[in-house]
Amino acid sequence: MDNPAVLLLSEVYGTLKGGISAIYRRLGTILTNRVPDVWVSTAVLDATEDDKDEAKRDGVDLLLPTVHPGDDRTDPCLHWLTFDHRVKYPNLPSNVRSIVGHTNGTSRAACRIKQDRCPDARVVLFIDDIPEDTEQYKGDEEAIGIGKKEDSILKDAEQADVIFSVGDRTFDHFKNQFRAIPVNKRPRHMKFFPRPSKIFEDSDAEYTETETMVVLCIGRVAGVEKLKGFDLAVEALSIVAQKMRVKLRVRGVDKDDIQVTKAILEHCKSANLQITFLPFGTQKDICKDMLQSHLVLMPSRAEPFGLVGLEAIAVGVPVLISDKSGLADLIIKFARRYHNCIVETDTGGDEQRNVGNWARCIERVLRHCEAEFETAANMKRELLSTRYWEESERQFIDICKTGVRKEPGSSSKLRPGRHMHQTVDPGRLKRPRPVAADMSTMTTFSSLGREESGDRKAPREPGTSSQLNSPDRRMCQTSGPSSPKRPRLVAAGMNVKTSHNSLGYEEENEGRKETIEDLIKDNYVLLWKRLQVEKLIPYFIQKRLLDFPDKQVIMSNATTPGRAEALLQLLSDRATCTPEVFVEILKEGDHQNIVDELKKK
Structure with missing residues (x-):
């Protein structure tokens, strides 16, 4: 497969x-839809028949181990992907450009x-957890291991x-943590909103008046009951159950896990509260649960994002979410007027205050449930309309289509844009390598942006013309360093077409119009040393060539x-x-x- x-x-x-x-499923789908010439494969440890059908509909090649x-090691584990991939996954695509984990x-x-x-291939990793925030609620052993996980x-x-x-919360945490990584090994760090x-x-959830209200909690429960706040939910609903008929459904509990169910039931203080435990399910199962609920709770004490709460919002069912979540940050950022769905959750140890606060919020929603469904529908519409x-997603697609290079001695080359953390060290741009006339040497870049062809070269300082590294380019150089284009002397009688470039001098017309990249490369050192960017940005914005987030990223660099x-x-x-x-x-x-200096060249 050549693609x-x-x-x-x-x-x-x-x-x-x-x-x-x-x-991942969403990313695989958008890649197949928007970049049809890129082959998308997902290697998994296990898959149901529904998973296989969904992958086929998504246009994704699902790779199973x-x-x-005679091999009795039949229980899927991550070692299959990490250490046994040659045996377990022998048929990987032949031209992998990006590996996502x-x-x-x-x-x-x-x-x-x-x-x-x-x-x-380049390695692209997603982070959706903050061990420093979450591990302390998983028991003493996990809390001791926080430093190791970070x-x-x-x-x-x-x-x-x-x-x-x-999410913002995870991005902000690791923006700080990554300062401990040497600059030449630091990855390009970007924010992702799912x-x-x-x-x-x-x-589209719809309200139906019933005698009994159904409240839903969703999430992997084993070992994280306190982290996910299931104890808060059960104790709060025990108070509510004394005033109205209500039942709790918990999706994400193995029916055979007696220890987990016992740990949750210990917090039930009312005989009126019925609790039903449901096993892990597909998205179809979860969506059905939401459509059958009057309220979805996400009472986490620490939640780096909270995708399940976002999915409930997308269904249009009323939600209550902890203020200690990345989803709360998203709502404040993009749908602030619906902040009433965010519940203050004290992590300082006042558990009874937490329980009382959640109980009041739950009771308020259930007593005015029809109006809350109208609010939830409006929230869904307004949040999704912000896109x-x-x-x-554009940034992820660009990464998979093009490439990323880390430069020795400097941080990653970043494309300025929204939600980026950027540190740019000037003067680390490579020039083409001279190659003997009878040689055809291919110079490529590894995933870390280093040239790979014989000996590794040290980074060059500005002082001669240099080659800008466009993210999607592999370079094949068979001549010496490029020099600025100048008017060319032509012998009498030669019929060479010429044109005038942007600076007014003649250049040979080789069937290609001068690009901005040509102009920048040919005059890079001059521009790098003398541009006063703060004077130029307003004009780029006015001409719609930059936007305000671009300005913020560019100006975040400390030096001119x-x-x-x-x-x-x-x-x-x-x-x-x-x-x-x-x-x-x-x-x-x-x-x-x-401009005058450019014309002299």
Whole structure:
């Protein structure tokens, strides 16, 4: 198979377990729809017949492990993907360009498969957990291991090319943590806002008056009852059950897990409260649960994001979510006027205050349930109308279509845009390598952005013309360093067509119009040293070539050359600005001196 491929690694396909699998399913679907020439495969440990049918409908190649006769190791585990992938998954796509995994899950497998079988692939990792926040609620043993889990994520990040942190809360945490990674190993770090799956968006919950109200909690429960706040939910509903008929359904509990069910039932203080435990389910199961509920609770004491709460919002059922969640941040950011669904949850130890607060909020919603369904429908419509997820998905698609390079001695080359954490070190751009005339040497870039052809070269400092690294380019150089284009002397009688470039001098017309990338490359050192970016940005914004988030990212660089570097990289990558407009902006932005220097070349 010659088409470039993206390989996603997940334990399961599009089911409740882990949450990240639902994100993977969405990403695989948008890749197949928007980039049809990219082959999308998802390697999983196990899959149901429904999973296989869904993957087929999504256009995703589902890769299942091979189990050989006589091998008694039949219980799926991550070691199959990490250490036994050659045997368990012998038929990976032949031209894998990106391997996608997630920390504390398939991240090690992604790095190992790259090392063993796909050396030219880039590693893209998702982070959806903050161990420092969540592990303290999983018991003493887990709390002691917080430092090890945080360090494990940093180790994975060092080997990755791109990190997507799910939500503001996770992004902010690791933006700080990644400062401990050496600059030359630091990945490109980006924020990711997930979109609810189509099955939830296509559903519309409706209110029906019943004698008994159904409240739903969803999530993996074993070992995390306190983290997920199931004790708060049960104790709060015990109070409510004394005033009205209500039942609780808990989706995510194995019926045979007596220890978990006992731990939850211990918090039930009312004989009037009926609790029903349901096992892990597919998205179809969860959606049905939501449509049959009057209220969905997400009472977590620490929730880096909270995808299940977002899915409930997409269905249009009333929700109450903890303020200690990334989903609460999303609502404040994109649908602030619906903040009443956010419940203050004290993590300082005042449990009775928490229980009372949740009980009051639950009772309020259930007593005015019809009106709350109308509010939930409006919230769904307004939140989805913002299309808050589009920038995240565009960035992911760009990564899979193009490439990412880390430069030795500097941080990752970043395309300025929304929700990015960027540190740009100027002057680390490579120039083409001279090659002997009778040689044809291919210079490529590894996933870490280093040249791979013989000896590894140290980064160069500015001072001569340099080659800008466009993210989607592999370079094949068979001549010496490029030089600025100049008027060409032509012998009498030669019929060579010429044209005038943006600076007014003649150049040979080789069937290609000068691009902004040509202009920047040919004059990079001059522009890098002398551009006063703060004077030019207003004109780029006015001409719709930049937007305000671009400005914020560019100006976040501490030095003047660093800002110039970021601006030039952006203009080169997007290729929406013409050389003529660039020169016009230089003139308008009090850079006539640079225009004059360009004309002299």
